[in-house]
Amino acid sequence: MNIALTNPATVAIEDIDVSNPALYQTDSWRPWFARLRDEDPVHWTQNADFGGFWSVTRFDDIVAVDKNHHDFSSEPAITIGDYGDDLPVRQFIAMDPPLHDIQRKAVQGVVAPKNLAELEALVRSRVVTMLDALPVGEAFDWVEHVSINLTTQMLATIFDFPFEDRAKLPFWSDMATSLPEIAGGAGNNDARTRALTECLETFTALWHERKHNPPGTMDLISMMATNPNTAGMVDDPLEYLGNILLLIVGGNDTTRNSITGGVLALNENPDEYAKLKTNPALVSSLVPEIIRWQTPLMHMRRLATKDVELGGKTIRKGDKVVMWYLSGNHDERAIHNPNSFIIDRDNPRFHLSFGFGIHRCMGNRLGEMQLRILWEELLSRFSYVGVAGEPVRVQSNFVRGFESMPVILHK
Numbered sequence: 001m002n003i004a005l006t007n008p009a010t011v012a013i014e015d016i017d018v019s020n021p022a023l024y025q026t027d028s029w030r031p032w033f034a035r036l037r038d039e040d041p042v043h044w045t046q047n048a049d050f051g052g053f054w055s056v057t058r059f060d061d062i063v064a065v066d067k068n069h070h071d072f073s074s075e076p077a078i079t080i081g082d083y084g085d086d087l088p089v090r091q092f093i094a095m096d097p098p099l100h101d102i103q104r105k106a107v108q109g110v111v112a113p114k115n116l117a118e119l120e121a122l123v124r125s126r127v128v129t130m131l132d133a134l135p136v137g138e139a140f141d142w143v144e145h146v147s148i149n150l151t152t153q154m155l156a157t158i159f160d161f162p163f164e165d166r167a168k169l170p171f172w173s174d175m176a177t178s179l180p181e182i183a184g185g186a187g188n189n190d191a192r193t194r195a196l197t198e199c200l201e202t203f204t205a206l207w208h209e210r211k212h213n214p215p216g217t218m219d220l221i222s223m224m225a226t227n228p229n230t231a232g233m234v235d236d237p238l239e240y241l242g243n244i245l246l247l248i249v250g251g252n253d254t255t256r257n258s259i260t261g262g263v264l265a266l267n268e269n270p271d272e273y274a275k276l277k278t279n280p281a282l283v284s285s286l287v288p289e290i291i292r293w294q295t296p297l298m299h300m301r302r303l304a305t306k307d308v309e310l311g312g313k314t315i316r317k318g319d320k321v322v323m324w325y326l327s328g329n330h331d332e333r334a335i336h337n338p339n340s341f342i343i344d345r346d347n348p349r350f351h352l353s354f355g356f357g358i359h360r361c362m363g364n365r366l367g368e369m370q371l372r373i374l375w376e377e378l379l380s381r382f383s384y385v386g387v388a389g390e391p392v393r394v395q396s397n398f399v400r401g402f403e404s405m406p407v408i409l410h411k
């Protein structure tokens with residue numbers, strides 16, 4: 001069945017399976033979630049790759065699950081599928097308190113307000129250099145030359161990763177969730193294992209170089225290596241690798257795909273683009289609207305720790321519960337006119353893309369800052385960033401991302 005050509009109204013409600021990555025690769029997911037929100041907002045699916053799972057699709061129900069880590073555990077994984085038998089990593093986003101809180105606290109200083117203020121000038125100088133080097137009036141790939149370029153530079157900075165090798169970071173990020181059994185990707189075990197083994201070896205060497213750095217050294221590896229609560233993490237390779245991958249994916253996918261998704265959204269909504277050019281101060285509300293509209297990480301999974309009632313359904317202990325942030329961000333019960341891209345919303349930060357509760361995205365302000373600075377500088381240089389062809393989307397039910405998108409800049 002070509003799901004992109006199927007009318008969801010003709011499919012029996014019990015047969016709807018929103019874990020199919022083709023829905024997102026073809027950008028045809030909207031009517032499927034709309035039907036679930038209206039008719040079966042807490043929806044059971046039995047899937048050959050992922051087993052049985054509940055899809056939670058309304059905004060308020062998602063918040064209820066996300067804020068209740070006692071009844072809905074993050075362990076052992078946050079994707080619909082488990083992390084794979086080849087490298088069953090552990091990471092603090094897939095842990096519950098107290099271990100989650102201890103490990104998160106060790107690194108959250110990198111996005112503290114003082115450090116963000118110090119990073120802002122660096123981000124702006126890099127954006128200026130990057131934009132000034134782009135061709136005008138001819139097509140190029142926005143994903144490669146802007147989205148990946150900018151976010152990879154920031155990743156290299158907060159890890160203090162060798163700048164000349166920074167292209168490895170998004171590669172490892174992509175490989176982390178590439179397997180079909182994790183999130184419906186097109187990767188294979190052997191290639192993923194080779195890539196993530198290289199990642200672990202590289203970061204293990206960096207750990208040992210930095211483990212005697214003075215406390216307060218502001219890169220993520222030094223912060224973990226010098227914190228008494230995480231100083232032994234390197235001795236548990238799967239936990240160390242898991243947290244490195246978490247920090248890479250968190251620092252890469254949200255910002256990278258919002259940078260591309262924002263350009264596409266403005267092109268698809270020319271009245272909003274005109275509004276922005278008339279009033280560049282709207283960048284402050286444009287940024288969270290882009291992040292809502294894109295929803296770069298489409299879901300998070302939990303595991304019921306006991307029998308729980310939700311949306312009129314009984315979720316049994318041990319059941320997988322998938323919070324579809326993408327659906328919640330388009331729920332008209334919570335967000336006014338959610339299927340429209342509106343850059344001057346009254347409350348643009350009211351969205352689910354960063355999650356709720358103890359797992360709310362640690363780097364949300366850093367991502368927003370990069371987007372804000374990029375759009376400030378774009379508006380000062382170019383009259384229009386025009387999409388010049390169809391974007392190529394990632395095959396995944398977890399990362400709502402882009403492989404490429406041609407654009408043309410106009411002065």
